[in-house]
Amino acid sequence: MWKVARFAASRSRRFSTAIPGPCKVHKRGTDILHDPWFNKDTGFPLTERDRLGLRGLLPPRVISFEHQYDRFMDSYRSLEKNTHGQSDKFVSLAKWRILNRLHDRNETLYYRVLIDNIKEFAPIIYTPTVGLVCQNYSGLFRRPRGMYFSAKDKGEMMSMIYNWPAQEVDMIVLTDGSRILGLGDLGVQGIGIPIGKLDMYVAAAGINAQRILPVMLDVGTNNQKLLDDPLYLGVRQPRLEGEEYLSIVDEFMEAVYARWPKAIVQFEDFQMKWAFETLNRYRKKFCMFNDDIQGTAGVALAGLLGTVRAQGLPLSDILKQKIVVVGAGSAGLGVLNMAVQAVSMMSGSAPKSQFFLIDKDGLVTTERSNLDPAAVPFAKNPRDLEGLTEGASIVEVVKKVKPHVLLGLSGVGGVFNAEVLKAMRESVSTKPAIFAMSNPTMNAECTAIEAFSHAGENIVFASGSPFENVDLGNGQVGHVNQANNMYLFPGIGLGTLLSGAHHITDGMLQAAAQCLASYMTDEDVQKGILYPSIDCIRNVTAEVGAAVLRAAVAEGQAEGQGDAGVKELENMSKEDSVEYVRGNMWYPEYCPLVQEK
Ligand SMILES: NC(=O)c1ccc[n+]([C@@H]2O[C@H](COP(=O)([O-])OP(=O)(O)OC[C@H]3O[C@@H](n4cnc5c(N)ncnc54)[C@H](O)[C@@H]3O)[C@@H](O)[C@H]2O)c1
Ligand SMILES: O=C(O)C[C@H](O)C(=O)O
Ligand SMILES: [Mg+2]
Structure with a gap:
C-alpha cells in the first residue's frame, strides 16, 4: 500500500524546475508501468529505472515531461485534422477516446493536459460529450x-x-x-x-x-x-x-x-x-451534498443576482424580479428553494409571489391533483393569477407575466421555441435573461443563436452546456455564459474538506453562491458576462472554496484538518483563506518514486 501527501503546493509555472517531494510506491517493474498513478512512460529517469526494476522494459531514451506533453498535444491536433469533415458525434468520441487512453495510461500527464487546456477539453470529458459516452458506455x-x-x-x-x-x-x-x-x-x-x-x-x-x-x-x-x-x-x-x-x-x-x-x-x-x-x-x-439540487441552485442564484446587476439595479431589487422556472425537478426546485432562502435573508420575509413554476403539465397551481410535496410551496393560488389557469403553457405564462428571467431546467430540448422567445421581447426587464440550463447540448431549452435572434440582442443568455458567442453583426457580440454547477461543486468540496466540517450547511452553500455572484466586475456584468470563463476555474474554485471554509468557521462547523486546526482557520483573513485553499491544490507533476516494501 502507498501513502500520498494529501496536497502538494500548487505551481503556476507550466514546467516547474523545483523537485517535488517523493512518492512511495509498493510495486516494481511492469506493475508500475501498468499503474497509471505512477507510470511515467518514457519519462522515467535512468536512476529510477534501476531502482524500480524498469531498466530494459522501456526504450532507452528518456523523454522529458514537457516533450511528452507536446507529443500528446501533437497527436491530438493530428486527430483533429484527420477527422475533419466527419460527424460531430464521431469527432467528439474520437477525442474522448484519445484522452481516455491517456487517462488509463498516465494520470499525471492526463491531468496536466486537462488543467492547461480546460476550455478545450472540458466539453469532451464533461458535458456535452460525457452524455454521449454514457449512452455508448457498454460498447466503449x-x-x-x-x-x-x-x-x-x-x-x-x-x-x-x-x-x-x-x-x-x-x-x-x-x-x-x-x-x-x-x-x-x-x-x-x-x-x-x-x-x-x-x-x-x-x-x-x-x-x-x-x-x-x-x-x-x-x-x-x-x-x-x-x-x-x-x-x-x-x-x-x-x-x-x-x-x-x-x-x-x-x-x-x-x-x-x-x-x-x-x-x-x-x-x-x-x-x-x-x-x-x-x-x-x-x-x-x-458529509454529503446533492450537486443537482444544491450546486445547481447556487450557480443559478449567482446568475439571478447577476441579471439584477446587469440591469444596473442594486442586489436588493431581486425581490422585485419576476422569475419563471421551467422544470419542477430536483434542479428547478433546488433553484427555487435557494432563491427564496436568499430573498428571505435580504428582506426578512419569504415572498414567493415573484416565482412561477412550470412542469410538463404546465403552470403549477394549487389546483393540481397529485401535486408533488416538494413543489407545494411554489404552486400558485389561481385566485392570485389574473388570466392564467392551472396548466397554462410556457408561452401563455411568459406573455402574461412578462418575466425578467426565463430559466429552463426541464431536460427538454427546444421547449423555448420561437414563440416563447419572441414573447420574452415584452419582458419588463431592460436586460431580459434566458437561462437554458438543461444538458447536454441537444437538451438545452434553446440554442444561443435562437435566443439572440428571437428574443432580441439586449438579452442576457446562459446555457448549461457550452455554446459559441453569437456574432450580432456590426462588431457586436452576444455573450454566452455557461451556467453549470461546475463553477461551484469543486469549491464546495475543497472548502469543506479543508475546513474539516462534518456537514455541509445551507450557510456554506449560500456563501459559495454569493462568492460566485460577486466574482465578475460591474463592467463585465453590464456586457452580459455573468460567469467567469472556464479558463479561470482554478481561481474561481480557490475563491469559492475559501468562502465555504470561512462560512464553516463562522458557523462553528470547522474542525480543521492537517496542520491547520480551528484556531489557525479562525485567525485567517479573507486573503489568507484564499491563499490557504490555493496552496492546498494538488498539481500534477512527476515526483521521484521511492519503493517501500
Ligand atoms: N446547468 C446545470 O448546472 C444543471 C444542473 C442540474 C441539472 N441540469 C439539467 O436540468 C435538467 C433537469 O434535471 P432535473 O434533475 O431537475 O430533472 P428531473 O427529471 O428531476 O425534472 C425535470 C422536470 O422537467 C419537467 N418537464 C419535462 N418536460 C417538460 C416540458 N415539456 N415543459 C416543461 N417542463 C417539463 C418535468 O415535469 C420535471 O418537473 C437536465 O437536463 C439536467 O441536465 C443542469
Ligand atoms: O453534469 C452537468 O454538466 C451539470 C449537471 O450536474 C447536470 O446534471 O446536468
Ligand atoms: Mg448532474
Missing part, C-alpha cells in the same frame, strides 16, 4: 475506473470497500444512473458522470487524483432498450424501489464512512424522488 468499455456496487452486493459492501487500493479517499461522486443529464435512465452506463465530475475536481479544485473515487450504485434499470442490449454491462433487472433501494444506499454510505470517515460524498444525477429523499436522509448524518 475497455478498462474499469472507479467502483461498482450492485443490487447483488447486498451484505458485502463493508468488505468490498476495502478492495479500493488507495488508503485515503477525500472525494466520492456517486450516481445510481437514474437521471443522467437530460438523457434519462442509463443504468450502469451513468458511471461516466462521476468520472467526469471527479476529473473536474482534480482540474478545478486540485483534489489529489489518487484520492478520488467515482462510484456507480447499480440497482437495475427501467430502460428497456438497455435491458434488451446484449452488450449492456449492468445488472439486468428493473430498478429496486422503496425500502429495498434505500437499504442499498444506506449500506454503501455506512461502508464509506467506516473506511473513510472524512470523505465527502457528492450525490449526482439521481432521479428526483431519490435525490430529495437521500439528501434529507443523509445530510445531517454524513
